[in-house]
Amino acid sequence: MTPPVTVGLDGFPESRAAAEWAAREAVLREAPLRLVHVEQWPLIPSVPPVDHLENVEWPDIEEFRRQVDAVLEEVSDDLRRRHAGLAVSARRLTGRAAAVLAVEAADSQMLVLGSRGRGAVERFVIGSVGTATIGLTDTPVVVVRPQDEVAxxxxxxxxxxxxxxxxxxxxxxxxxxxxxxxxxxxxxxxxxxxxxxxxxxxxxxxxxxxxxxxxxxxxxxxxxxxxxxxxxxxxxxxxxxxxxxxxxxxxxxxxxxxxxxxxxxxxxxxxxxxxxxxxxxxxxxxxxxxxxxxxxxxx
Known part of the structure; x- marks a missing residue:
């Protein structure tokens, strides 16, 4: 089985640009594309004083997961439409993002990540997750930023x-x-x-x-x-x-x-x-x- 091109997807425009780049790369390599979202919740959430617990709005994890699944499905369908014949799979995983992405990269041809811009002076930042992921895997990692597509x-x-x-x-x-x-x-x-x-x-x-x-x-x-x-x-x-x-x-x-x-x-x-x-x-x-x-x- 041909190893996939794997891309980390978090719903932000930067990761969608990475997914599009990864899809084109998968087509060039005649490989399947794997979309991965890592659900990373705090292991020890901040707990307010006991007498204020009734006023705390705890995150609705199930609703969050439904939203993530919807994004994964939407992006998968869009990439299949834009790249005929491309096999696209998606998975939602839980854990520390860098470690999970490194595990996913282990059986992949490459891992693709998005990076966010911070203005003309500060230029770009890859972020702590991206930097940590690169250090944890020997698989090639490609970092992509949103840019005008040139055919x-x-x-x-x-x-x-x-x-x-x-x-x-x-x-x-x-x-x-x-x-x-x-x-x-x-x-x-x-x-x-x-x-x-x-x-x-x-x-x-x-x-x-x-x-x-x-x-x-x-x-x-x-x-x-x-x-x-x-x-x-x-x-x-x-x-x-x-x-x-x-x-x-x-x-x-x-x-x-x-x-x-x-x-x-x-x-x-x-x-x-x-x-x-x-x-x-x-x-x-x-x-x-x-x-x-x-x-x-x-x-």
Whole structure:
């Protein structure tokens, strides 16, 4: 059985945008779509003084569940109508949202989550549930924000590539495999981005040969090319652009991601009692990129 594309749905517009993106992805992958809503009630509700209990309006859990089921049914029907032949299932689960979503992601091809905007200054926030979920699963997680839909093949779509941040000093196989696979499905190209800077101490070396910077840049470009070689061979139809840019890696990825179809970044797997690790590049891209962002766990 083909593993599904799973999406977290909470009824807000952001999660509906995520569901629509996930539906298109499921069609591309010829996979079923699974909608999941996690019912997360406080384990220890705040209890007022006993003499005021008669005035407390306790939440009607059954009514809340009926509303959730109605939303799941509505979104499921809408996606089936918009994407003929797409198999859509829905489930309402109870528990801590991040943990439940991580369990659902375990047998999925990917997990898709929505993220809410907070204005032009603050940009975007993924939220504590999304951040925690990413740290708890090794399954690819894609974070989607509401945006104008651009159809493949349209003039607006031309030039939209899959942008992938590549760290030449780490194992990038899983990150590149995901990025190239997505580009091949969409019929677009890949822009591989690596940001770098000379060590800070070099700024205090006035006698430094000006050619050293170029020599270092050439070495990094060669290393990036070598990293990309297996993916180029596996996906010969995917056009590849290599970007070796001077500057902080997160800033360079975000600059290239301004017109991206999808942004792909890596997250090193680190087992710790306090949860998973989200590197500073992935953190920055998740919070500031306007395009969908895929976070890929790797060793």
């Amino acid at each position: 493949p093949g349209s003039p607006e779509y031309a030039g939209r590539d899959v942008v992938v941040g590549v760290d030449i000093h780490e194992n990038a196989d899983a990150v590149l495999a995901f990025a190239f696979g997505e580009a091949a499905r969409r019929g677009c190209g890949v822009r591989a981005v690596h940001g770098w800077s000379l060590p800070f101490a070099f700024s205090y070396a006035p006698g430094l040969d000006p050619g050293v910077r170029q020599e270092v840049a050439d070495g990094i470009a060669a290393a990036l090319g070598e990293r990309l070689r297996p993916s180029r061979e596996r996906y010969p139809s995917v056009k590849v652009q290599e970007r070796v840019l001077v500057g902080a890696p997160a800033e360079q990825v975000l600059y290239e991601a301004a017109d991206a179809e999808l942004v792909v970044v890596g997250r090193r797997i680190r087992r710790a009692p306090v949860g998973g690790h989200l590197g500073h590049v992935a953190h920055a891209v998740l919070h500031h990129a306007t395009a969908p962002v895929a976070v890929i766990a790797h060793d």
